[in-house]
Amino acid sequence: AQSVTQLDSQVPVFEEAPVELRCNYSSSVSVYLFWYVQYPNQGLQLLLKYLSGSTLVKGINGFEAEFNKSQTSFHLRKPSVHISDTAEYFCAVSDGGNNDMRFGAGTRLTVKP
Amino acid sequence: NAGVTQTPKFRILKIGQSMTLQCTQDMNHNYMYWYRQDPGMGLKLIYYSVGAGITDKGEVPNGYNVSRSTTEDFPLRLELAAPSQTSVYFCASSYAEKHNSPLHFGNGTRLTVT
Numbered sequence: 001a002q003s004v005t006q007l008d009s010q011v012p013v014f015e016e017a018p019v020e021l022r023c024n025y026s027s028s029v030s031v032y033l034f035w036y037v038q039y040p041n042q043g044l045q046l047l048l049k050y051l052s053g054s055t056l057v058k059g060i061n062g063f064e065a066e067f068n069k070s071q072t073s074f075h076l077r078k079p080s081v082h083i084s085d086t087a088e089y090f091c092a093v094s095d096g097g098n099n100d101m102r103f104g105a106g107t108r109l110t111v112k113p
Numbered sequence: 114n115a116g117v118t119q120t121p122k123f124r125i126l127k128i129g130q131s132m133t134l135q136c137t138q139d140m141n142h143n144y145m146y147w148y149r150q151d152p153g154m155g156l157k158l159i160y161y162s163v164g165a166g167i168t169d170k171g172e173v174p175n176g177y178n179v180s181r182s183t184t185e186d187f188p189l190r191l192e193l194a195a196p197s198q199t200s201v202y203f204c205a206s207s208y209a210e211k212h213n214s215p216l217h218f219g220n221g222t223r224l225t226v227t
Contacts, residue, residue: 009153036216043117043203043218044156090155101216103148103155 002027002093006104014112015083021076021107023091033074034092035065038106044090050074061085086111115139119204119219126194126226134189134222136204144207145187146171146216147179149200156203162187194226 007022025031032051036044048059055067065076074091088108094101117138126132138145143164148156158171162181176198178190187206191198202222208214 004155034215041220043205043220044216045218046215049215101158103157105153105155 002029002031002095002102004091004093004102004104006089006091006107008107009105010108010110012110012112013081016080018079019077019081019085019109021089021091021109023074023076023104025072025074025091025093027072027093027095029095032094033065033067034094034101035059035063035074035076036090036092036103038088038090040087047076047089081109081111083111083113085109117204117206117217117219119202119222121222122220123223124225126191126224128194128196128226130194131190131192132194132224134191134202134204134224136187136189136219137185138187138204138206138217139185140206140208140217141184142206142208142217143184144209145181146205146207147177147187147189148203148205149173150203150221151200159189159202191224196226198224199226200224 003026005024013019034049035047037047038044048057050057050067058064063078088106090106091104120135146161147159150156157173160179162168165184168179204219205216207216
């Protein structure tokens with residue numbers, strides 16, 4: 001079965017600074033990769049997904065992620081963060097079945113003024 | 114534009130009590146899921162359903178039961194609550210299999226078992 005490791009549990013950054021949230025996965029088959037964001041007291045929302053094609057995926061709110069098959073990574077980046085980006089971010093991997101989407105433990109991004 | 118609605122938002126149970134967490138969606142999605150979220154652990158799938166009348170176990174089903182009598186509703190039942198079931202529970206739905214369409218999540222139910 002596949003698994004996901006988010007390498008940082010907390011990432012503090014200053015407003016307008018760039019940020020990278022790291023995600024590595026393991027799987028023996030082709031995968032689909034996702035980033036979800038969770039704002040306080042809310043459910044998760046899809047930020048972006050990689051299914052196939054271009055390895056650079058653009059999502060909502062200026063976020064993007066790059067699929068790197070050789071390094072089994074799917075890191076999330078934003079060139080300039082805002083206070084409103086403060087949230088928890090989850091990386092997830094699926095091989096296409098119904099019950100096989102695995103989530104990472106989450107990275108709490110805190111943007112400071 | 115309700116999406117996925119979960120009730121209640123909060124609940125405190127005593128050990129051994131039972132309760133049902135309600136989940137309803139108004140998007141006519143076939144696929145529905147129950148996850149639990151524990152600090153530092155991400156989300157774990159409890160049960161899922163691919164349509165009315167069809168349910169299946171996820172990664173952590175022990176201590177829970179579900180039913181899916183309609184497309185809209187997917188309640189989660191705890192029969193004998195245990196402290197290990199203290200968690201935040203999320204219901205989600207999707208139009209198709211997870212890799213083809215995004216999951217739509219409810220706002221969660223925070224359950225404490227003491």
